Amino acid sequence: MIVFARTKHETETLAEKLRARGFSATAINGDVAQAQRERTVSQLKSGALDILVATDVAARGLDVERISHVVNFDIPTDPESYVHRIGRTGRAGRSGHAISFVTPRERYLLRHIEKATRQPLTEMHLPSVEDVNQTRLARFDDAITAALSDTGKLEFFREVVAHYVREHDVPEVDVAAALAVVLQGDEPLLLEPEPERPPRRERGDRPDRGDRQPRDRGDRGARPQRSWDNGVPLAPYRINVGKRHRVEPRQIVGAIANEGGLVHADFGKIQIRPDFSIVELPADLPREVWDALASTRISGKLIELQRDEGPGGYRKASHHHGRNQKRSKRDRDY
Numbered sequence: 001m002i003v004f005a006r007t008k009h010e011t012e013t014l015a016e017k018l019r020a021r022g023f024s025a026t027a028i029n030g031d032v033a034q035a036q037r038e039r040t041v042s043q044l045k046s047g048a049l050d051i052l053v054a055t056d057v058a059a060r061g062l063d064v065e066r067i068s069h070v071v072n073f074d075i076p077t078d079p080e081s082y083v084h085r086i087g088r089t090g091r092a093g094r095s096g097h098a099i100s101f102v103t104p105r106e107r108y109l110l111r112h113i114e115k116a117t118r119q120p121l122t123e124m125h126l127p128s129v130e131d132v133n134q135t136r137l138a139r140f141d142d143a144i145t146a147a148l149s150d151t152g153k154l155e156f157f158r159e160v161v162a163h164y165v166r167e168h169d170v171p172e173v174d175v176a177a178a179l180a181v182v183l184q185g186d187e188p189l190l191l192e193p194e195p196e197r198p199p200r201r202e203r204g205d206r207p208d209r210g211d212r213q214p215r216d217r218g219d220r221g222a223r224p225q226r227s228w229d230n231g232v233p234l235a236p237y238r239i240n241v242g243k244r245h246r247v248e249p250r251q252i253v254g255a256i257a258n259e260g261g262l263v264h265a266d267f268g269k270i271q272i273r274p275d276f277s278i279v280e281l282p283a284d285l286p287r288e289v290w291d292a293l294a295s296t297r298i299s300g301k302l303i304e305l306q307r308d309e310g311p312g313g314y315r316k317a318s319h320h321h322g323r324n325q326k327r328s329k330r331d332r333d334y
Contacts, residue, residue, distance in 0.1 A: 024051065136189055
């Protein structure tokens, strides 16, 4: 399997988490030396390695017959990368599967891919906790069945258990349960049921207008920060590319995400103006993100990322360019 991630940091993190769960996995990215990359590919071909976590650049030209699955942990921002990624499996008449993880706010990228490939993607459903537990119990049963078939080892441990039962006067079934606990270790065999989500408030539960707190309008120039599902407050940022530079939202997301190490959950609304664009990003961007984006270019032009000043900033920009930049309906609704 090849798992594609967008940044070098994500490849290392994913590979580490997979190894912690018992999978034979490693990462390759732009920081991996060519000699190490060749050794890794050889391990993948020989079966010494099962999962490769890679960036797009690191996986170019990779052709391994064993690859049966490609997983887009981060959905690519352009259809060409998608076609390149899924082409790592199902080659030369072989069968293969491609699975992409898509968040609700990334569905527009999915539509771009379907339009470019002229093939709709089939939606899959994640297994429930009950499905996972049934599979784990079935595997546990299979392990017991396999152990029972090894009569040589079984005879030895039967005597060990019988000795314990005689010495401690404990039922054999309790000894078997205790051995299962020892074998399982700290990780529970079954998953806990998913907590029930609180019901959404009905319209009748909303407070009356008279009970609502008045909004503080003392600072009309400041924009309110918003928080998305991941709990990170977002704020508007201005970049120095717009419609006249022929930029699209996917280019903005791709450039900022790749260079700044951000993920799609870090993005909010994108408003593309004639000469600049407004992008909602985390309100408290770390210094290393600012430094990484300082030299970022889109369509060959430095984006010059800065915090947006609100409506006053728009008026200032319009005056600077000598024309009235009215917001079109498309910009307002984007």
